[in-house]
Amino acid sequence: MSSRALVALAIAYALTVHAAAPTFYPDDPIQVDDDRAFDASGARPIEGSNVFDFAEHTFFKRGDRRDVRARNVNTVDEVPDSTWFTNRMGRIRMSVEEIVRGPNRFDTLNIDDWPLVQEKSSGITPGYRVTDPSGHLYQVKFDPPLHPEMASGAEVIGAAVYHALGYNVVEGYIIEVDPARITIAPGATTVDMSGRRRSLRRDDVDRILARAARLPNGRYRATLSRFAEGRPVGYFKYYGTRPDDPNDIHPHEHRRELRGNRVFSAWLNHDDSRGINSLDMLEGREGRRYIRHYMFDFGSIMGSGSTMAQVPRAGNEYILEWAPALKTLASLGLYVRPWITVDYWEGAKSVGRFEGAFFDPIAWRPEYPNPAFDNMRGDDAFWAARLVARFTDEVIRAIVAKARYSEPGAAEHVADTLIARRDKVLRAWLTAVNPIAEPQLSAGGVFTFENSAVTAGVATAPTAYVLTWSRFDNATGSSVGDSIEMRVTDPRASVPRELLAGSEYLTAEVQTLHPDYSNWRLPVTLTFRRAGSAWQAVGIERAAAPR
Amino acid sequence: MRVLLVLALGFGLQASAEARSLTLEAGNPKPKAQDEPATRAVLLRREREEKSRQLTPADPSRVERLLLDLENGRLFERLLNPAEGFYPRIGNISAGSGISFGPAYRRPGLFGGHADFSSFAAASFQGYWMADARMRMPRLAGETASIDIHAQRYEFPDENFFGLGPESRREDHVTFGLRNSIVGGTGAVHPTRWLAIGGGFDYLAPRISTTGDGRRIGVRFGDADAPGLGSRRDFVRFEAFADLNYREPRGNPRRGGRYALALQRFDDTADNRYSFSRVEADLQQYISLLRDRRVLALHAFVSTSDVDAGHEIPFYLQRTLGGPDDLRGFRRFRFRDRHMLLLQAEYRWEIFTAVDGAIFYDAGRVASRVEDLNPNGLESDYGIGFRFGTRNGVFLRVEGAFGSAGGKHFIFRFGHVF
Structure with a gap:
């Protein structure tokens, strides 16, 4: 086997291994x-x-x-x-x-x-x-x-x-x-x-x-x-x-x-x-x-x-x-x-x-x-x-x-x-982490979510939500391409159209700005997967401050 | 080229390592590098399949097994306070006995549930021993009356004697042996849960031993300064009492009080040389602080005896002061006379569940004349200690007593002080 072939094999192996760990399986979330x-x-x-x-x-x-x-x-x-x-x-x-x-x-x-x-x-x-x-x-x-x-x-x-x-x-x-x-x-x-x-x-x-x-x-x-x-x-x-x-x-x-x-x-x-x-x-x-x-x-x-x-x-x-x-x-x-x-x-x-x-x-x-x-x-x-x-x-x-x-x-x-x-x-405990929950992304690209602390009446509405959108590569587990940041005051936003087109996975990192809860700046990472014409929430990962 | 190969392989291995690391860090199981499962369900199934090949029985440690056996055998309950049956009795049988051990037996609910029988025999390494049997009927007449019938025999071979009176000297210390047999009974009515009024009688056959090891009483003292030393007497003791007891909880009080008054008559059954009467008052008050987590406990005990004309009180029936239950900074039975006054105050604080701290102060004196029982010239001591137990009783107390003419004393004793 030539050296080039060996290299090609090695690279192929490396990529295979790298690609062998999808973040989300087809049956997620179980x-x-x-x-x-x-x-x-x-x-x-x-x-x-x-x-x-x-x-x-x-x-x-x-x-x-x-x-x-x-x-x-x-x-x-x-x-x-x-x-x-x-x-x-x-x-x-x-x-x-x-x-x-x-x-x-x-x-x-x-x-x-x-x-x-x-x-x-x-x-x-x-x-x-x-x-x-x-x-x-x-x-x-x-x-x-x-x-x-x-x-x-x-x-x-x-x-x-x-x-x-x-x-x-x-x-x-x-x-x-x-x-x-x-x-x-x-x-x-x-x-x-x-x-x-x-x-x-x-x-x-x-x-x-x-x-x-x-x-x-x-x-x-x-x-x-x-x-x-x-x-x-x-x-x-x-x-x-x-x-x-x-x-x-x-x-x-x-x-x-x-x-x-x-x-x-x-x-x-x-x-x-x-x-x-x-x-x-x-x-x-x-x-x-x-x-x-x-x-x-x-x-x-x-x-x-x-x-x-x-x-x-x-x-x-x-x-x-x-x-x-x-x-x-x-x-x-x-x-x-x-x-x-x-x-x-x-x-x-x-x-x-x-x-x-x-x-x-x-x-x-x-x-x-x-x-x-x-x-x-x-x-x-x-x-x-x-x-x-x-x-x-x-x-x-x-x-x-x-x-x-x-x-x-x-x-x-x-x-x-x-x-x-x-x-x-x-x-x-509803205020101890960034209280984002119930994320939904409509087929038309309208993103809604809930602030559980506000819904429960234990916190006032935040100053703003900072949303950072990007495409997500499920094979590598990382974002792809440029990300787009937007700031909204209500738990609702429209996803940038340029990201929607041709994407299988989208992620939104959501930070919440509130004068009383600085820990809400720790992001919640939401991931959506295209399911036909709709989007399914498949990932919620909440950054938590150390115990 | 080789460098490229190594780099590529290295990247592959690193990626594989990252996948395993993510498995640990992110919480969700991640796939292994090869034979990639198609779904999360398959991934989890594989983990279970792998574990199914490595099953082992649960294997508790020896310590856990031992503790479990002890719990299942109810050993702790049997040791501490069993409801019925045989059990080993561990504790003190008198102030100077040291730790004693022996079998005990308890059988409640006899005679249709009206009577409870209990008995024990215990001995210590100091040669002290006691055997005791009693039948209690505490639930008569709708629990408004009770009867107690008892028999007891004991031998305390090494009791201290320093002479009579408050001026007795430490250097006069001698010892004697005391053996006694007691048979008697008590009856009481209980108009309320906190009041008992009753009376009883006992037949006592105390015997003094002047032989044995060490400096015995006969070496220094005779019948003149230790009345009763040279004679054998039996006594009949009659008693009437009233006991108002509203302490809560009874075994380790945090609040309430107890006020008991007893009138006793000792009749010498032989030639009537040692008959006398005695009045005793025992007053306890517990002041709860901080929701029972702190307690100020106060205790006063006074005993006065009235001797018939021409009679004496045998020295071994006179009240004593000194030892782990009263004047804790003095040797046991350091003072002895016809009359006695004891005042005690303790500040107790809960350190954590089942352990209390205590700072105490004891004062008291004995006297040959009742008018000498006054607060002047009291012997005193102070100290600090720990009590181990529950809200229902003190199992063990460890104390250090200081500040007295009797030196420093370390106390290790089963049961409460008052």
């Missing part, structure tokens, strides 16, 4: 990440230790902490449907009734005479498990005696919110248990203090009920949770992937919906949002099994501490946070953590410590560090905040009504606080 493709039958249950989970996240930094974009977003910066997340109110218009119903398939349930098969074996809330007439398993969890309706109210509100957001949650119902209609199944068991399993007796039931809130009618209010379909295989951690699940390829600390959960958790004060409070279920048919990932246990959100009102520290500081602790120690207590002086509404026992005046969504903390939360960037938070914005006042009040608070003022306080906290979440 709407579904098919993470059921490979059989996960080999997955085995993973049990989690509360103490280990606390210690490993408090004393060590787990997971990949690089400041990188979420791994599982599609090219328009959204989360495709998967076994982790199903776009619901983020993609479709849900009626108020659908949002309130959440995952539930029944309006109400009555468990009179359903056989009790086992005392609840984990967690601090008293309860037990029953089976319905078809044999399906349910868990009953009671409210604490000093705070009737608190934990059960929090549970159903949290489940409805998380379901509407897109997470997998189990069905949950508020029920009243008649102690005279509790039936103990033959073979029902409990675990004694020595850790030994033994037969469950009536006095065990009485012991459980002694720790439960008794209603004036002699019944006990509780949450009834239906066990999810499939076989439990433990829980997921907020970092890494399951080594026994072939479909789990995105490190959890880089999953958008887990990073963004920090925003939702802050909104609801879900300080117990940790891996231990998740559930992995093996579903599907033989040879095609896959793992579905659930969020569960919302009984300690919104100021509920499950068995008592939540401690004031919750949401404001980790259980063990060195800086404030050392300041308090060294000053002999003269240093006062700001959250200590917060006043809480005490008008109803069914409401825990839940307030919106002091709440700071950026400073909010779970019980201990969470790798995915720590990795949350401005673009992750923006995605989450846009979902929170879908919860209108009407929707929030309807969801709160599901808790059936009986004390005067309780529902109003919970709803008002959720609304106040929602507004703070939107102000914090």
Whole structure:
């Protein structure tokens, strides 16, 4: 082979490699990440230790902490449907009734005479498990005696919110248990203090009920949770992937919906949002099994501490946070953590410590560090905040009504606080990045978009938008030819005709000029692909300031 | 030409490296150089296919497995406060016992749920031991009445004695052994959750040992300056009490108070030489600051004894001051006499969940005459410490006490001070 031929081959190879990495594939942006493709039958249950989970996240930094974009977003910066997340109110218009119903398939349930098969074996809330007439398993969890309706109210509100957001949650119902209609199944068991399993007796039931809130009618209010379909295989951690699940390829600390959960958790004060409070279920048919990932246990959100009102520290500081602790120690207590002086509404026992005046969504903390939360960037938070914005006042009040608070003022306080906290979440996170969204390019070249912060009413209209248009080469991933800059004051512009003609891909870098938000100058890069006579938005990449 | 070839290949390799780099940086998986997939879905499928060939079972670390076993076995609960069954008891059985260990058993809900049984036997490396069994019926008459029946036997082989009175000298330090058996019962009515009024009786059989290691009491003291030293007596103790207790939470109070008054009568069952009466008041007040994150805790305890004509109070039944629970800057039982006054103040501040700091000041004195129980001439100390536990109780406290004539003292003790 001659030298010229070798050179030609080498150049051809180089160009091939260079051209082998298109930025956008024909199926971009994908709407579904098919993470059921490979059989996960080999997955085995993973049990989690509360103490280990606390210690490993408090004393060590787990997971990949690089400041990188979420791994599982599609090219328009959204989360495709998967076994982790199903776009619901983020993609479709849900009626108020659908949002309130959440995952539930029944309006109400009555468990009179359903056989009790086992005392609840984990967690601090008293309860037990029953089976319905078809044999399906349910868990009953009671409210604490000093705070009737608190934990059960929090549970159903949290489940409805998380379901509407897109997470997998189990069905949950508020029920009243008649102690005279509790039936103990033959073979029902409990675990004694020595850790030994033994037969469950009536006095065990009485012991459980002694720790439960008794209603004036002699019944006990509780949450009834239906066990999810499939076989439990433990829980997921907020970092890494399951080594026994072939479909789990995105490190959890880089999953958008887990990073963004920090925003939702802050909104609801879900300080117990940790891996231990998740559930992995093996579903599907033989040879095609896959793992579905659930969020569960919302009984300690919104100021509920499950068995008592939540401690004031919750949401404001980790259980063990060195800086404030050392300041308090060294000053002999003269240093006062700001959250200590917060006043809480005490008008109803069914409401825990839940307030919106002091709440700071950026400073909010779970019980201990969470790798995915720590990795949350401005673009992750923006995605989450846009979902929170879908919860209108009407929707929030309807969801709160599901808790059936009986004390005067309780529902109003919970709803008002959720609304106040929602507004703070939107102000914090819709403005943290350049809030350009919903880009559209008509066949005639009219470009429109939304400023989500302005739409949500948390920011005034900007001074101007600076648009820089150029052709885009999908093979090389770079702009081609001259770019054209224009400045508009409204979220609407006409694309220069000279760029439209003959282009397969167009990009617009959008900078937003606002006197209050200098970070909005960081551009959002939008990419459109010609689709027949129309244009399809295929790329949204939001430059985010370093964490 | 070769240069061109190298440059071209180099460019190709660089482009390939950039593609991999983009994969990492941009977040979205990018294709590999060869065998380019046609769609994003295929690309993701290939990643999963590759992982499916490398599956391994989840392998928790040894530490995680150990902790999980401990949690599943409820070991922490069994150690700290089990509801029922056998468990190891770890703690102090008296002021000078050191850490003691032993088996314990608890069985609630006996007799139709009315009675709770508990018992333990514990011993320390210092040779102290105690066995205790009691049956409590706390839920009688709709939880407005309670009965407690108990039996206890203990031996404390190395108790301090410095002589009687506030002027006793450190250099007179001797030790004695005390063995006691107690059987008795208490009954109370509870008109409200925070008030108990009741009474009880105990049969006591204390025995003093003057033999053993070190400088024992018999070397320096006799019956004249250590009443009861030379005789064996059994006693019947009668008690009436009122206890107003509205502390919150009870195990580690942040607010509220406790005001208890007890009238006791000790009758010598033999020749009636050591009978006496005693009145004791225990006052505690907790002032909550900054939503319970700071607490000013105040404690006053006064005990006065009235001796029948011609009688004495055995030295081992006299009230003492000094040690980890009262005058913390002094050796245990440093002062001993018929009457006693103790004043304590603590400023407690929460450092973080389950750990409090405390600065304290203790003052007190003993006296042979009740009129000498006045604020003048009190022995005192101050110190600083940490308490480990929860809102429901202090599991452990570590303190340093200073500023007294008794020197510096380091305290490592299970349970709260008051």
